[in-house]
Amino acid sequence: xxxxxxxxxxxxxxxxxxxxxxxxxxxxxxxxxxxxxxxxxxxxxxxxxxxxxxxxxxxxxxxxxxxxxxxxxxxxxxxxxxxxxxxxxxxxxxxxxxxxxxxxxxxxxxxxxxxxxxxxxxxxxxxxxxxxxxxxxxxxxxxxxxxxxxxxxxxxxxxxxxxxxxxxxxxxxxxxxxxxxxxxxxxxxxxxxxxxxxxxxxxxxxxxxxxxxxxxxxxxxxxxxxxxxxxxxxxxxxxxxxxxxxxxxxxxxxxxxxxxxxxxxxxxxxxxxxxxxxxxxxxxxxxxxxxxxxxxxxxxxxxxxxxxxxxxxxxxxxxxxxxxxxxxxxxxxxxxxxxxxxxxxxxxxxxxxxxxxxxxxxxxxxxxxxxxxxxxxxxxxxxxxxxxxxxxxxxxxxxxxxxxxxxxxxxxxxxxxxxxxxxxxxxxxxxxxxxxxxxxx
Amino acid sequence: xxxxxxxxxxxxxxxxxxxxxxxxxxxxxxxxxxxxxxxxxxxxxxxxxxxxxxxxxxxxxxxxxxxxxxxxxxxxxxxxxxxxxxxxxxxxxxxxxxxxxxxxxxxxxxxxxxxxxxxxxxxxxxxxxxxxxxxxxxxxxxxxxxxxxxxxxxxxxxxxxxxxxxxxxxxxxxxxxxxxxxxxxxxxxxxxxxxxxxxxxxxxxxxxxxxxxxxxxxxxxxxxxxxxxxxxxxxxxxxxxxxxxxxxxxxxxxxxxxxxxxxxxxxxxxxxxxxxxxxxxxxxxxxxxxxxxxxxxxxxxxxxxxxxxxxxxxxxxxxxxxxxxxxxxxxxxxxxxxxxxxxxxxxxxxxxxxxxxxxxxxxxxxxxxxxxxxxxxxxxxxxxxxxxxxxxxxxxxxxxxxxxxxxxxxxxxxxxxxxxxxxxxxxxxxxxxxxxxxxxxxxxxxxxxxxxxxxxxxxxxxxxxxxxxxxxxxxxxxxxxxxxxxxxxxxxxxxxxxxxxxxxxxxxxxxxxxxxxxxxxxxxxxxxxxxxxxxxxxxxx
Numbered sequence: 001x002x003x004x005x006x007x008x009x010x011x012x013x014x015x016x017x018x019x020x021x022x023x024x025x026x027x028x029x030x031x032x033x034x035x036x037x038x039x040x041x042x043x044x045x046x047x048x049x050x051x052x053x054x055x056x057x058x059x060x061x062x063x064x065x066x067x068x069x070x071x072x073x074x075x076x077x078x079x080x081x082x083x084x085x086x087x088x089x090x091x092x093x094x095x096x097x098x099x100x101x102x103x104x105x106x107x108x109x110x111x112x113x114x115x116x117x118x119x120x121x122x123x124x125x126x127x128x129x130x131x132x133x134x135x136x137x138x139x140x141x142x143x144x145x146x147x148x149x150x151x152x153x154x155x156x157x158x159x160x161x162x163x164x165x166x167x168x169x170x171x172x173x174x175x176x177x178x179x180x181x182x183x184x185x186x187x188x189x190x191x192x193x194x195x196x197x198x199x200x201x202x203x204x205x206x207x208x209x210x211x212x213x214x215x216x217x218x219x220x221x222x223x224x225x226x227x228x229x230x231x232x233x234x235x236x237x238x239x240x241x242x243x244x245x246x247x248x249x250x251x252x253x254x255x256x257x258x259x260x261x262x263x264x265x266x267x268x269x270x271x272x273x274x275x276x277x278x279x280x281x282x283x284x285x286x287x288x289x290x291x292x293x294x295x296x297x298x299x300x301x302x303x304x305x306x307x308x309x310x311x312x313x314x315x316x317x318x319x320x321x322x323x324x325x326x327x328x329x330x331x332x333x334x335x336x337x338x339x340x341x342x343x344x345x346x347x348x349x350x351x352x353x354x355x356x357x358x359x360x361x362x363x364x365x366x367x368x369x370x371x372x373x374x375x376x377x378x379x380x381x382x383x384x385x386x387x388x389x390x391x392x393x394x395x396x397x398x399x400x401x402x403x404x405x406x407x408x409x410x411x412x413x414x415x416x417x418x419x420x421x422x423x424x425x426x427x428x429x430x431x432x433x434x435x436x437x438x439x440x441x
Numbered sequence: 442x443x444x445x446x447x448x449x450x451x452x453x454x455x456x457x458x459x460x461x462x463x464x465x466x467x468x469x470x471x472x473x474x475x476x477x478x479x480x481x482x483x484x485x486x487x488x489x490x491x492x493x494x495x496x497x498x499x500x501x502x503x504x505x506x507x508x509x510x511x512x513x514x515x516x517x518x519x520x521x522x523x524x525x526x527x528x529x530x531x532x533x534x535x536x537x538x539x540x541x542x543x544x545x546x547x548x549x550x551x552x553x554x555x556x557x558x559x560x561x562x563x564x565x566x567x568x569x570x571x572x573x574x575x576x577x578x579x580x581x582x583x584x585x586x587x588x589x590x591x592x593x594x595x596x597x598x599x600x601x602x603x604x605x606x607x608x609x610x611x612x613x614x615x616x617x618x619x620x621x622x623x624x625x626x627x628x629x630x631x632x633x634x635x636x637x638x639x640x641x642x643x644x645x646x647x648x649x650x651x652x653x654x655x656x657x658x659x660x661x662x663x664x665x666x667x668x669x670x671x672x673x674x675x676x677x678x679x680x681x682x683x684x685x686x687x688x689x690x691x692x693x694x695x696x697x698x699x700x701x702x703x704x705x706x707x708x709x710x711x712x713x714x715x716x717x718x719x720x721x722x723x724x725x726x727x728x729x730x731x732x733x734x735x736x737x738x739x740x741x742x743x744x745x746x747x748x749x750x751x752x753x754x755x756x757x758x759x760x761x762x763x764x765x766x767x768x769x770x771x772x773x774x775x776x777x778x779x780x781x782x783x784x785x786x787x788x789x790x791x792x793x794x795x796x797x798x799x800x801x802x803x804x805x806x807x808x809x810x811x812x813x814x815x816x817x818x819x820x821x822x823x824x825x826x827x828x829x830x831x832x833x834x835x836x837x838x839x840x841x842x843x844x845x846x847x848x849x850x851x852x853x854x855x856x857x858x859x860x861x862x863x864x865x866x867x868x869x870x871x872x873x874x875x876x877x878x879x880x881x882x883x884x885x886x887x888x889x890x891x892x893x894x895x896x897x898x899x900x901x902x903x904x905x906x907x908x909x910x911x912x913x914x915x916x917x918x919x920x921x922x923x924x925x926x927x928x929x930x931x932x933x934x935x936x937x938x939x940x941x942x943x944x945x946x947x948x949x950x951x952x953x954x955x956x957x958x959x960x961x962x963x964x965x966x967x968x969x970x971x972x973x974x975x976x977x978x979x980x981x982x
């Protein structure tokens with residue numbers, strides 16, 4: 001046991017973001033270190049592996065400028081922690097928790113390890129209250145529930161960022177409580193960054209934002225979501241707030257994970273992603289939730305881009321296995337000019353069943369959602385059939401359903417600039433069904 | 442045995458202890474994190490740690506126990522909620538709050554709880570290892586206690602006892618306690634294995650009718666994400682006609698476990714007792730340590746075997762075995778073993794097979810018959826069933842319930858694909874139902890399959906010519922098949938229809954088949970198709 005900082009000048013090798021240090025006394029796994037480059041630049045890092053007196057350090061930040069002889073490494077005898085305080089509200093930080101908004105850093109009330117601790121399953125409260133996003137396709141058919149983790153699966157070139165910005169600006173809590181958005185942006189281009197910066201400036205509800213730009217260090221991409229979640233947990237469970245964490249884009253996170261894994265010479269798994277990617281993603285997503293007998297909640301809305309539009313790619317696949325459903329954007333809907341371009345069929349919200357209906361949204365919600373979905377699914381099936389046999393080959397009632405599917409996309413899914421509250425969405429659904437002579441029994 | 446930590450990489454820790462055996466339990470660090478030996482070399486011993494190693498340092502102490510990872514077996518397991526190392530989760534919550542942090546050791550069973558002990562032996566009697574010496578009442582079950590010692594009794598407790606006290610004292614001073622430790626990786630051998638004969642009634646029409654499972658049999662449920670594996674497993678856990686249910690949430694979602702727990706506290710079985718009282722839950726969610734996830738299924742199956750050996754029917758449900766296999770892969774790769782297919786270690790198949798072999802029917806020493814059945818969910822990446830875990834399971838399992846993504850997308854639940862699923866127990870199962878429920882069971886089963894098969898063929902025709910192009914007889918068949926799918930195979934887990942007795946199952950399918958036969962007759966008699974269909978829909982309500 002040592003309770004002091006140690007400083008070494010014994011780096012044996014540097015490989016990308018990984019630095020090997022020799023002759024270190026009693027380093028700890030996960031301990032934070034500071035590296036001072038010959039030109040005085042300070043970098044942070046974390047101990048990944050210890051073999052006797054040789055220590056492997058992962059550096060957050062750009063390692064160019066480090067050398068073997070003059071660079072010094074200080075071990076701090078503490079694991080990586082995040083500064084926490086209510087004062088972080090309304091602020092914008094980078095992936096290393098440094099202010100980007102020109103204001104001075106706040107004074108932390110406490111520090112907490114960024115890796116977090118798993119919530120004891122018996123201490124969890126089952127999520128039951130909805131968060132209104134203002135989009136019918138989500139609120140009506142795939143309701144987001146407080147404490148849920150519901151990812152958005154997007155394809156390259158689809159307006160996922162616009163959708164996120166709209167949700168950032170217009171999400172509301174159905175009940176009472178203080179509602180906060182924590183926004184973590186990973187690997188954004190400057191163009192996207194300025195877009196989000198503007199969105200945040202106009203936001204009515206309060207927020208905390210972490211921005212890691214495309215040109216910034218890869219390792220910080222792994223750190224930023226953990227900082228965001230640690231802040232979210234603090235605000236939720238120590239300050240009784242309902243926190244919505246939006247992380248965009250998880251594909252950049254996974255690619256960073258692969259990059260680091262490869263430089264550590266680990267055995268690659270599917271498509272070169274490390275074998276522990278499932279557990280690693282779970283250590284982020286599973287931090288969403290609610291606690292029994294305690295107010296506050298952490299809800300997660302990660303956004304990811306499916307490479308080659310492939311939903312079976314490891315990133316969406318593993319994500320789908322951890323999260324409670326998914327919202328899927330599709331190119332086909334985009335080409336039809338719909339916004340949001342949500343393809344309702346592969347979407348799912350696993351927690352919806354218990355979060356809607358009498359007392360939560362409205363008594364007819366469940367039945368309405370089921371009927372809309374069924375009819376639309378049938379319509380999509382018929383659309384394929386009609387492409388082969390022509391509409392005339394269909395039964396008359398089937399032609400009706402086909403027309404309904406088109407109308408459903410144009411009226412219900414598509415909403416452009418409009419924000420609909422949950423009742424407007426439900427009423428619209430009923431109206432649509434009526435138009436085609438389909439009624440709730 | 443004491444030593445120090447020499448190197449650390451994630452959860453893989455090397456220590457300088459000598460003379461340990463493979464799978465011996467080791468405590469490392471000041472925090473006494475528990476782990477087990479996975480590699481032995483002359484110079485060093487590699488330990489896989491079951492807990493988060495953040496903050497661990499080289500030079501910290503390590504202690505070997507010369508005993509493998511064990512679970513405590515005794516009265517009081519029912520209703521328990523444990524992690525993968527059999528630590529009580531409510532106990533952990535009391536100790537460290539809502540978040541799991543490194544903790545002091547926790548007893549797995551409550552040794553202070555009072556039990557009413559009825560001995561069946563008296564002072565002066567001799568007992569033999571494996572013999573019953575008395576029993577306590579645990580919830581709805583009589584819990585017989587088996588001797589682990591042999592000798593003559595000099596003292597016998599009776600009435601109000603707790604497990605911390607010995608129940609029997611033998612000549613020579615040896616003491617028999619009401620609980621015991623058992624190594625999780627060693628199968629319990631409670632008696633003679635027997636072939637499976639009686640069906641396990643799940644209450645799911647599709648399973649009970651088309652693909653029955655026997656008590657002592659093993660079924661796997663592979664399905665991509667969103668196909669309803671968890672809902673199906675949990676529904677079966679609620680309604681299956683077994684005495685004890687062991688449910689393992691292995692690397693799955695925390696919220697799901699919370700939902701399961703709250704439901705099981707509220708829901709009651711046929712006798713009005715909370716379901717939790719017949720259930721043991723092992724929860725190792727995906728963000729809890731990987732090594733404990735690997736051990737969780739062994740911890741759970743050992744507890745299941747314990748109740749089986751008393752002559753009870755036990756159902757073991759795991760969600761999901763793929764997460765277990767992935768944990769195995771993570772551990773294997775951190776040990777730098779040579780990977781096999783898709784990075785899984787080459788011993789995946791043999792380890793899985795020996796695990797699945799722990800299921801079966803057993804005749805106990807006292808002549809009772811106990812069974813351990815398994816229903817194992819598998820989550821194939823990208824819903825590709827050719828991956829190693831599904832394939833390895835297929836080699837050992839007797840029933841295969843394939844969950845179909847396209848069925849799930851059309852909200853057909855349970856999304857069991859009826860053309861690709863199978864059950865090797867089908868014949869035995871339907872022979873039983875024929876005897877117990879109705880003579881017509883196998884025949885109706887055949888009809889049902891025929892209708893579904895013919896529909897499959899006709900669908901291809903419809904894709905070319907459209908529904909209008911079909912002949913009337915074929916349209917009737919399509920109509921009947923839709924009824925079978927929608928009114929019989931579909932079953933909403935969130936409604937009163939979540940459970941169907943075999944009798945109800947039979948009534949429902951025979952009504953559908955009967956209406957179809959009537960319609961065929963009407964058609965032959967010259968009635969118009971549109972009128973028949975209208976009449977059919979009215980009759981079906």
